Amino acid sequence: MKQFSVAGGILKRPITVIMMTLIVIGFGVFSLTNLKVTLYPSLNIPVLAVSSGYNNVSPEDINRLIVNPIEGAVSAIEGIETLEARVSRGNAFVILRLREGSDIRKTELKVRKAIDQIRGELPDQAQEPVIFQFDPESRPIMRLSIDADNRGLDELRNIGIETVETRLERIEGLASAETQGGLERRIYIDVTPMKLAQHNLSPADIQNALRQNNVQLPIGNVVADRINYSVRAQSTYQTVDQIANTIVNISENGVPIRIKDVADVSDGFTEVTSLVKV
CATH class of the missing domain: 1.20.5 (Single alpha-helices involved in coiled-coils or other helix-helix interfaces)
Structure with a gap:
């Protein structure tokens, strides 16, 4: 063989x-x-998001002034399956999950048109709503650090948010810029349970007093020289003393009970949870 x-x-x-x-x-x-080689496989995930914000406004007011109008405008758009809102102080994030097979680009145009129609209902000082599509490849292309020997971490964070972010976002083709790190200012109110009990108050009473006294409300329009000006009542806190002197209730003797009578108000920063060496 x-x-x-x-x-x-x-x-x-x-x-x-x-x-x-x-x-x-x-x-x-x-x-x-x-x-073509990509860091992440190309995925067609039918998810849109709308981002907006209103500086120093409570989550409850953010939900009422921004989220509710946006959800009302886009809820009837064909192809949207569910709506999910994530609200924090000063920020609003609405997630729109589309039905399988929906044309995400056409839906995005419809969402943009719907939000443009209710833009006048949103507060004048609120951030312009930004609509974007979820993309697995949307990762930071650059990380920058801010350093200064004569500046504190809180000042550097404010510079990043108020100066660097705004200038970077003017660059054509750049979707967004975000400041991370530094120290974020936080006002702490440490209540004394015994003092609350003496005045027949609860922590919820303090929350309600702060919410009712830290608002910006439109009170009308003024026309001068054929120009229409929107007038708002400025009643937001500017100092720690204003917070401490907020009236929570009136006693039977007619004496106002202030936050400083039942709690210690201090100016500080958020807790540091991580450190990054650059």
Whole structure:
């Protein structure tokens, strides 16, 4: 029985082997130069998001002044399956999950048009709503650090938010810039349970007093020289003393009970949870 030798067959057909080798090499070169390589696979996730904000406004007011109008405007758009809102102090984030198979670009245009129609209902000082599509490849392309020997971490954070972010976001093609790190200012109110009990108060009473006294409300319009000016009642806290002197209730003797009578009010920063060395 004649045995077949692979090596012998290759040696007998050198031209065929060379041609096959060249074909494999050519295919490899073609693949290397034409196939797209991405950090994350291309995914068509039908999710849109609307981001807005209103500096120094409580989550309850953010929900009432910004989230509710946005949700009312986009809820009837065809293709949107669910709405989810994430609200924090000064920020609003509405997530729109679309039905499978929906055209996300057409839906985005409809969402943009709907929000434009209710833009006049949003507060004048609120941030312009930003609509964007979720993209797995949307990762920071650059990280910058701010350093100064004569500035505190709280000042550096404010510089990043108020100066650096606004200038970077003017760059064409840049979706957004975000400041992380530093020290974020926080006002602490440490209540004394015994003093609350003496005045027949609860922590909820303090929350309600702060909410009712830290608002910006439109009170009307003034027309001068054919120009219509919107007038607002400025009643937001500017200092710690204003918070401490907020009246929570009136006693039976007609004496006002202030926050400082039942709690200690201090100016500080949020707790540091992580450190990054740059």
